[in-house]
């Protein structure tokens with residue numbers, strides 16, 4: 259896996275750790291937000307890929323700066339590395355949707371410092387940088403959150419926007435000013451994921467309306483590639499039109 | 512692997528890498544300045560030209576050795592995290608064993624054989640990972656030692672430079688004195704950072720050997 263910078267402005271940085279070498283588990287991205295002397299991880303990943311994720315992160319930040327992690331929902335690709343992180347950085351704070359706190363503890367590390375996120379989301383400060391945890395329930399998990407950094411205009415969207423891509427893919431969807439060609443090619447790899455993993459038309463519609471009002475330069479999903487510039491609204495429009503919540507849908511070939 | 516060792520290696524490597532990057536850039540820049548300065552003053556400072564060239568060549572060697580050293584940092588951290596993962600697996604395994612012991616009595620002998628097989632496998636994997644980490648750690652310490660030798664050679668060039676600059680009486684010699692003094696500081700900082708990193712690595716090696 260490698261760390262690639264997405265955003266950088268005077269001590270405020272976002273990195274994506276992507277392109278996993280372990281192909282037996284689903285390919286997942288980890289995002290790291292650095293501000294001042296602190297860093298926060300978004301969906302720090304699974305047990306199996308932990309050595310790759312941590313060694314890629316240490317290329318770009320000291321481990322001692324990692325103070326916080328956001329867990330968007332309860333899936334193993336999101337946070338089964340929790341006990342491993344906890345044994346390396348025992349004073350880390352974990353933000354987890356309240357509904358999942360007791361479930362997440364099944365991964366181990368009963369002593370880990372876990373803060374429950376209320377159903378309506380919450381505001382957060384990373385060393386003074388304002389952040390918003392935005393509810394995205396039923397997208398796909400019944401309790402699910404995203405994170406918005408209004409300063410960097412970066413929206414971490416968990417499994418929303420996910421695509422199943424080939425190894426060696428680029429961290430970005432592609433040129434956003436090509437009339438949507440790169441987007442159209444990319445979104446084929448996202449369709450089955452959204453139709454099969456997203457259960458609620460209502461939740462999806464609510465999310466599209468809410469998020470389309472935010473200023474977003476980068477929409478960062480936990481699988482696949484980042485939507486930048488015009489590809490952000492292209493994605494929201496596409497998702498808004500997509501029928502979801504039917505298990506009979508077949509994977510694209 | 513205790514959290515302190517993890518922090519020492521991960522954060523020690525991160526800081527050593529950054530300090531070195533800055534210091535090497537500084538050394539390179541000063542070497543280039545010396546060359547430009549000598550060229551500008553023509554034959555009067557020609558005696559220093561050899562020194563300035565040696566600065567430059569030595570700086571290139573330092574950079575190559577530092578790259579070789581840094582290339583080992585990531586595999587080392589990876590190997591270390593494999594051990595962290597092994598420890599967690601081992602912990603879970605021991606909990607399962609304890610839970611089984613508390614429940615089972617009659618079928619105990621039958622499942623004991625399976626447990627022994629799993630235990631053997633876990634021990635074998637953990638041993639392989641520890642050996643791997645130890646080998647990378649040793650290789651890294653050797654790479655640090657090579658870098659230290661090169662730093663000593665650079666320090667020797669710097670001393671020569673200071674003597675050479677002191678002997679010059681031409682215009683611009685003051686500036687070369689300054690260049691030499693600055694170079695001595697930059698190389699000294701590099702030496703200190705690398706020494707400190709080596710100490711950290713050796714300390715962890717001793718403690719890990721004791722744990723093994």
Ligand SMILES: [Fe+2]
Nearest residue numbers: 331333398417
């Ligand atoms: Fe998920």
Ligand SMILES: [Fe+2]
Nearest residue numbers: 333335417480
């Ligand atoms: Fe996921």
